[in-house]
Amino acid sequence: MALKTVSSKLAAQLDKELMGPEIGFTLEQLMELAGLSVAQAVQRQFPLSIYHKNKILVVAGPGNNGGDGLVCARHLALFGYRPVVFYPKRSSRTPFYGQLVNQLKFFKIPVLSTDDDWKQLLHAKDTLCVVDAIFGFSFKPPVREPFGSIISELISVQDQLPIVSVDVPTGWDVDEGPVSTEHIVPSMLVSLTVPKPCSAKLDKDKTDHFVGGRFIPPDFAVKYGFEPFPYPSTDQILKL
Numbered sequence: 344m345a346l347k348t349v350s351s352k353l354a355a356q357l358d359k360e361l362m363g364p365e366i367g368f369t370l371e372q373l374m375e376l377a378g379l380s381v382a383q384a385v386q387r388q389f390p391l392s393i394y395h396k397n398k399i400l401v402v403a404g405p406g407n408n409g410g411d412g413l414v415c416a417r418h419l420a421l422f423g424y425r426p427v428v429f430y431p432k433r434s435s436r437t438p439f440y441g442q443l444v445n446q447l448k449f450f451k452i453p454v455l456s457t458d459d460d461w462k463q464l465l466h467a468k469d470t471l472c473v474v475d476a477i478f479g480f481s482f483k484p485p486v487r488e489p490f491g492s493i494i495s496e497l498i499s500v501q502d503q504l505p506i507v508s509v510d511v512p513t514g515w516d517v518d519e520g521p522v523s524t525e526h527i528v529p530s531m532l533v534s535l536t537v538p539k540p541c542s543a544k545l546d547k548d549k550t551d552h553f554v555g556g557r558f559i560p561p562d563f564a565v566k567y568g569f570e571p572f573p574y575p576s577t578d579q580i581l582k583l
């Protein structure tokens with residue numbers, strides 16, 4: 344069966360409508376559910392009972408994809424993991440990002456900046472996986488620094504250290520897929536609300552694909568041209 348996807352343009356429009364005057368979700372609400380679903384997907388893929396490592400590096404970007412990562416880190420801590428957040432370019436778009444960082448401090452989750460040695464966490468011996476919450480559906484290539492170097496570091500370790508990408512594998516064109524030969528190959532992608540077209544370029548042998556962000560009624564999905572996803576029970580994620 345063909346994968347149901349929605350273009351970057353339509354995904355942005357869908358988001359706008361959800362947070363528009365008629366429906367009235369707030370960004371904070373959707374981000375909380377998005378971050379929770381990514382944490383649940385990580386727990387499903389890397390259960391502590393099997394993997395005897397609990398350190399997770401969360402790399403958070405400057406926009407809402409990064410915000411999802413900050414929320415995800417907090418839920419990972421609640422699930423018994425030991426997240427460390429690398430947040431190189433902190434957003435001042437709204438005070439909410441500062442509040443999310445304060446919540447991380449409340450949970451004693453380290454938040455590193457470019458002055459800190461974040462690369463020491465890129466060792467599979469100690470770290471379970473890396474959550475890639477750098478860019479989502481608003482990324483436009485080519486990538487600007489410092490993110491180009493950060494992505495290169497992640498690519499250099501991805502054969503040993505699994506990458507969990509949030510919504511879109513960072514650096515990929517949202518509609519077209521990878522734009523250079525060297526690119527992030529996540530071991531897991533958690534698409535939010537609905538997969539973006541680039542996910543059709545995933546190699547199924549290398550990447551497990553989940554959908555998360557369970558926050559729309561069935562008729563709204565149909566309006567945007569995709570079938571609602573049959574999430575089981577109370578799960579926030581569905582493996583595709």
Ligand SMILES: NC(=O)C1=CN([C@@H]2O[C@H](COP(=O)(O)OP(=O)(O)OC[C@H]3O[C@@H](n4cnc5c(N)ncnc54)[C@H](O)[C@@H]3O)[C@@H](O)[C@H]2O)[C@H](O)CC1
Binds near residue numbers: 358408477490556
């Ligand atoms: N309904 C949902 O599914 C929800 C999804 N959420 C998440 O939000 C992102 C989209 O967030 P947005 O803020 O629009 O964009 P990004 O985070 O992808 O990136 C914007 C950020 O990145 C900078 N940027 C863009 N291109 C480049 C570049 N080439 N080099 C460097 N920097 C770049 C730009 O300046 C911005 O600062 C979606 O994917 C989901 O993850 C929400 O949480 C809510 C619900």
Ligand SMILES: [K+]
Binds near residue numbers: 511512
């Ligand atoms: K991402």
